[in-house]
Amino acid sequence: MISVAEARARILAGFAALPAETVALPDALGRVLAEPVTARLTQPPFDxxxxxxxxxxxxxxxxxxxxxxxxxxxxxxxxxxxxxxxxxxxxxxxxxxxxxxxxxxxxxxxxxxxxxxxxxxxxxxxxxxxxxxxxPAGFDFPQGRELLPKGRRLTARDIALAAGGNVPWLSVHRRPRVAVLATGDEIALPGDPLGPSQIVSTNALGLCALVATQGGTAHNLGIARDTVDSVAAMAAGAAGCDLLVTTGGAAQGDYDLVRDVLADRGVSLDVHSIAMRPGKAVMFGRAGTVPLLGLPGNPVSTGVTAVLFLRPILRVLQGLPPDDGEGPRRARLGTALKANDRREDYIRATLTTGDDGIPTATPFDRQDSAITSLYAQADCLIVRAPQAPAAEAGAVVDIVPLSGGALNL
The missing domain is CATH 2.170.190.11 (Molybdopterin biosynthesis moea protein, domain 3.)
Structure with a gap:
């Protein structure tokens, strides 16, 4: 197993900002500027x-x-x-x-x-x-002034500012195209009849939604069954995308076929096991010309690993730094935590802000990677380093906010 930090470094090294395209100003909300926006007039143009x-x-x-x-x-x-x-x-x-x-x-x-x-x-x-x-004329800005810098994700306020600068078209990075493939005989789409041993598929829909919140375009390839031919045929649907994300099939069980099927077809894996909880079974490589990110099948494991690895990939593809810098990065513990073992732990927690303005992160009592109801209520992940000693309530800890994205006012 490798550390989370090493896995992130290896994964992100395989990505760079996508090429620019020109879009009309009304279509630019949430997009990332590939070139700065410069005022085409003086505002106001008169006293x-x-x-x-x-x-x-x-x-x-x-x-x-x-x-x-x-x-x-x-x-x-x-x-x-x-x-x-x-x-x-x-x-x-x-x-x-x-x-x-x-x-x-x-x-x-x-x-x-x-x-x-x-x-x-x-x-x-x-x-x-x-x-x-x-x-006075130019009280807001003169013609030729840079209004918005390259690398900025455009908010509603930015759209209004560009309009005030008389800029009708913007150069932005192309949206990342992400193919999402769920695997497993045990899962069915929401609303479909369920067999006696089946459960509803949640991971692919959650991943597609995450891609959308981060400014990407998701292509749901559906559910591959636990056969070599099914996994291979459906994975081929990622051709032309910037990334293939699979969920399930990345572990080492008898029916975890994704890694073996893709390896048989010349896929090189650079990451295949990470010392973290939840989400040990993560893999990263390349399926031909398409980068591959394989995430675990447990729904919370999928969500946590998507936040830690998929979200920064999408940011890099849009010309942004891997981490958004939004929200608090440290908080006080609301309850005590026991000592950690050899894996880096990501504990689901809620955030509250006290009278002093400092956030408090309170972990849920249950941390099982199948409890989606609590993960949906979480505001952050408390990060516990390998072999971290026990921590008392009130101790300061690192957190990963579960917020931030393309639609920021």
Whole structure:
């Protein structure tokens, strides 16, 4: 067996960022930029009002107070999309609305609450300095400025920013294409009739969903039966994908055929057993031109190993670092833990945050790798190094958050 760290290093060494493609801005949510986004215009493109009110020359109202307002001649109006075409001279004012261009000659805006007007004039009841409530051209960004860096996964806010920069198309890394193959005579699809010795298949659907959350495209190849021909034929459906992920059949039982079948067809395995719990039976290699990641059959083992190995692969393929950096990486133990053995342990736990803002990770009492109901409730995995001594409640431990992905606001 090899360590988790060594397995990750070997696995991730086989991947690099996928080529770029150009997509329309509305289709770019969750994608990763292959090139930076640069503003194609200055925003705002003109001096704009930050308030509804009156565009004035600050010098004209220097002595204005609520008791002694200054009267100015009303000469027009500037609204968003309908700029005033003239200029403001001495003793003149223009009615203006938020976002509208500030007329030539005016250098400040007085809020409408400090003014009263009729059809011919306006009384200004407060003095303002030049620039008051005026957003100068380029206040947000100038043309040519980098708005979003290469390697950024695009959020809804990023889409809005790129739109503000008048950028209709973006260069992003191609979505990873992942083929998912479940194996085993004992499993059937949800909703299908179950035989007396069968259970519902959960792993493939969970893996496809994980691929989608991480920005990839999953291709569910179905369920291969426990025969050499079935496993080989269905695995061939991964042709053209960036990765084949299998679940089940990676251990050393009489019916665990995936490793033997693929090895008979020239598949080279670089990883085949990892000192971890859950998930010892993980394998990695290459099936022809397609990288292969074989995950265990126990559903929680599948989920944990997918988080530790599949998720970082998908990130690297999209031009991201293997780990997302989102969420806490350390927490206090909510309950004591006994000493660990020779395998690295990944303990399912919930997270709560105390008044001091420090998260507390509380392990579930049951950690069996078949209990999917508790895994669905988990917020993180507590990482226990091999031979780690017993830890008391309140001790600080490393954790792996079970969150983060392509759809981040």
């Amino acid at each position: 704009a009002a930050a308030m509804d009110g009156w565009a004035v020359r600050a010098a004209d109202i220097a002595g204005a107070t609520s008791d002694r307002p200054v009267a100015l001649r009303r000469i027009g109006e500037s609204a968003a999309g309908h700029a005033f075409s003239g200029s403001v001279g001495v003793g003149e004012a223009v009615r203006i609305f938020t976002g509208a261009p500030v007329p030539t000659g005016a250098d400040a805006v007085v809020m409408q609450e400090d003014c009263s007007a009729d059809d011919a004039s306006v009384l200004i009841g407060r003095a303002v300095v030049a620039g008051r409530f005026v957003r």
